[in-house]
Amino acid sequence: MNKRWTIGKIKEFVEKNSESKLLTTEYHGFSQKLLFKCACGSNFEKTFTKFKNNNQRKCDVCQPPKASR
Template identity: 85%
Template structure:
């Protein structure tokens, strides 16, 4: 069974696994975009799934998107 993530679980995961900070205060599901603050000071939005599974843990300036195939 899959784990149900809460906003506190996500905040703890972000603190332990990246230099970014979670700014969003409510979590409504895996398709919701969350607002993060990168270590460089830029804000960026990602779904938690992309943040966690695809290692997209920085803004587009610090970690540019990969070119599409």
């Protein structure tokens, strides 16, 4: 089943599942990068897919990217 994400549903997911805040106000699709504010105060961009599925829910300072293999 394909779940349609709206900016409201994404904002709700972010608030329930992370310490970050969603700053983006429009959602145009899964490949769009969204702007978030980390709990430390830094802003960072991630696609919602990465945020949701890869647990990349903090900025690169608080949660450094994993080294590529």
